[in-house]
Amino acid sequence: MANTHRIDEIRCPIHGFIALNDWERTVISQPAFQRLRRIRQLAWTDYVYPGAMHTRFEHSLGVMHVATRLYDAICDKSGEILKADLAYNKDGLGRDRQLVRFAALLHDVGHSPFSHASEELFPKRGKGKRYKHEDYSVAIIRSDLRSAIEEHDLNANYGLHAEDIATLVEGSAKARQPIFWRDLIDGQMDADRMDYLLRDSYHAGVEYGKFDLRRILTTIRAIRSRGGHPPQLGVSLGGWHAAEGLVLARYFMFTQVYFHKTRVAYDVHLRGALRDLLPDGQFPPPTGRGLSAYLKWDDWKVLGLLASGGGGEDGDRLRTRNHYRRVYETPEVSSKKDFEVLEKVKNRLGRLVVAEESAAKSWYKTGEPDIPVVDDHNPDDVKPLSRYSSVVRGLKANNQVFLYVAREKFDAAERKVREMTAHGRKK
Amino acid sequence: MAERNEWRLAMLPALASKSKGGYMGRTALMKYMYLLQTVRGVPLNYRFTLYSYGPFDSDVLSDLSTAEALEAVKTKLELYAGGYGYRIKPGRNAKWLERRGEKFLARYSKDIDWVVKKFGAFTSAELELVGTIVYVDQEATGGRKRVDLEQIAKLVHEVKPHFSQAKVLQYARQLAEQSILRASA
Incomplete structure (x- = not known):
């Protein structure tokens, strides 16, 4: 008989060892989760940073590990608030710890090949917005992973349903009391970004994504809010420099890695190639038979099709590393005037422009930088990080825009841009 | 420019200027957008999901940051006992942005009035x-x-x-x- 109480440890380049119980191991062993071994975390980033070949598989394990450490730290430091304001008892906290571990582990299980880069090829739901990878994640949790989650012997201690995990991941009221923990999965202080910043930084071989996770862990708090608001996640006063480091890590990784001009060009080519490779130019929906068809799509399949000559012109460009070239960029924080100039440049270049990519629409946009900071000695003293950190106070949203042209047209396009800007200077 | 959702960005100074006192808070912004999209069917294309503090979409805050960078709105931090908030007011380029989204704003002006009147207090x-x-x-x-x-x-x-x-x-x-x-x- 299998030992249901065994704990396994998996080596991780970021966190050392990641411990798993037998139940989690069973879920991880399912084909739908193993597929993440074949989904690269950062798409074609290795064409710029050759080490960035890591996958969603190791990231998902890392998110579960970080979420657990954050959860334990919050229970340790803010247990009274969780009991008084959210009606938790010891058993409830024990159950939700396992729930949060699963939600963190599985939140990315629905990623498409090459992760975010191909999400624009998700179909629309009816006439509305496109599906997102989270829609695929929750569909997989509710179907392919349901029995592994619900039928393991250890679940007799928790009574978890796949639905509990899915509703927490998708942000449904049916998650009930545990909805508080959603900020650990997808929020300003979430385990997802804490893991991906460290992991992406490590694999890309850059130092930009590093921050003091250990200090975050000793200072993270559930902060009691006044005036009828629920508790919120933040840090104690002693942790504001660590929180500042987290915000800056995100800023640097965005400018240096995620929104790198060449990396972004390869996202454009990947999308173009996939439009050519996918039936009807889009992924199947996360419903009915569509989900099992979707799960057959992974990086291996796409790479195989590309290697066989598929993907149209973009496939050719990926195979020959003949990517589009950035010919014009607005400043990182673009003003009204900058956008007016951009329009003029676009008009001048006309059909030479083959892609326009905006930081404001990027999956990795830096987002809200403020984090609540509480004085442990005076819980009424809650201020935003920007009140303490002049660096964070000065950070503005990156709304930069890149214009791309085909490599073979670059010289002509660049000449036109130079003529325009020189003309502008003379004026 | 259409790609940058100017029509949607134009909602920010429009909502702020119509709010009582000519400003609104960040929670008000988030929930106004939610109510406009969900109850009144204004096609804002946000994707709200639930947190313990209610429906939320980080894209609303991204739009706020973009509108701030364009100086269409300006945000001021306000501290009070036990917490803090933000006061969002139209900025010096508010009218410029509203003009860029004027068709959209005109089509949904009754809805903007509705949300501000109904929930402004x-x-x-x-x-x-x-x-x-x-x-x-x-x-x-x-x-x-x-x-x-x-x-x-x-x-x-x-x-x-x-x-x-x-x-x-x-x-x-x-x-x-x-x-x-x-x-x-």
């Missing part, structure tokens, strides 16, 4: 509660299920236990009387 905690009640109502009545207000109030209380079920029910009744909810009394 609510506190941020009340707006979080209202947003959560509407969210739960939409979710519970999806697929044309018949749900009553007591069931909605019970679910909202489980998400926001710092509000009593009776208090939630009181707000839910008010919203139902104004035909903002689908659930029946």
